[in-house]
Amino acid sequence: MVERIGTSCELRPFTSFGQTWYDVYHDRVGEIYSGETYSNAKYKAENDIRCFEKPSPCGNLGDVDNDGFVTQEDALLVANHTVGNIQLTPEQLIRADVNGDGIVSSVDALFIAQYAAGTRSTFPACTSSILTSINITPASKTIGIDKTVQLSAVCKDQNNDVMTCPTLAWSSSNTLVATVSSTGLVTGLKEGTASITASAEGKTGTSVMTVSTTPPPEDKEGKGINPLLMLAIGVGFLYVILKKK
Ligand SMILES: [Ca+2]
Ligand SMILES: [Ca+2]
Secondary structure (H helix, E strand, O other): OOEEOOOOEEEEEEEEOOEEEEEEEEOOOEEEOOOOOOOOOOOEOHHHOEEOOEOOOOOOOOOOOOOOOEOHHHHHHHHHHHOOOOOOOHHHHHHHOOOOOOOOOHHHHHHHHHHHHOOOOOOHHHHOOOOOEEEEEOOEEEEOOOOEEEOEEEEEOOOOOEEOOOOOEEEEOOOOOEEEOOOOEEEEOOOEEEEEEEEEOOEEEEEEEEEOOOOOOOOOOOOOOOHHHHHHHHHHHHHHHHHHO
16 A cells, blocks of 8 residues: 655656656655665555655644654654753743643654554544634724724634634723723723733734724715705705795
8 A cells, every 4th residue: 555645755656667766855854775674675565655754734733843853853852852951932832732631741642653653543532622713803094982893703713713702801001092992892081092902812903093083984885865865855945945945
């Protein structure tokens, strides 16, 4: 069986001596001498070829060293961390917690090793959405004093898919200028600018509020009076006035 996993390796078959053989190319290093251990086997029999370097099943989870692939090197980093040989950075710790239990342990090292070896197809943490971004709309707005505007948030997960936002904490950078309620309703108080922030799970989104005594007119689309109607009313008035004379 020929096994090709991920996008970093390519098998190029050719026929020789009446049999199919394969060259193995790696997109980072070109042609490699490949077998299960990447050594001493430029031409391997079909049932020996494996190409086991592959990207993370979700986001960059498991890719502890952030080189684009989940390999045994990543598992080794986690293993060394759990026994105290090295200290992973906060970013590496996030990528290393592949079972999503909030701690980096030998279980994570095992799961990464299994994924890199092809005996595991995904990580437990991939199935749960991890908040990665909060986007607030409108991103900026000018409002009048004592006027309000309702902000809304769109949250996305590690796959850049929209997810249900966790409970957001709303805050204003200048509560003298504008306040914000727990549901994102902003009230202008005095002239100035305030950044309104929604945050959850270490992620934030912001919207810039400008409070002005002369805010731009509200969008009256759909509510405006048709000019032709205005004209008709004017003509009607004139008719009534003329008729009275
Ligand atoms: Ca890696
Ligand atoms: Ca873990």
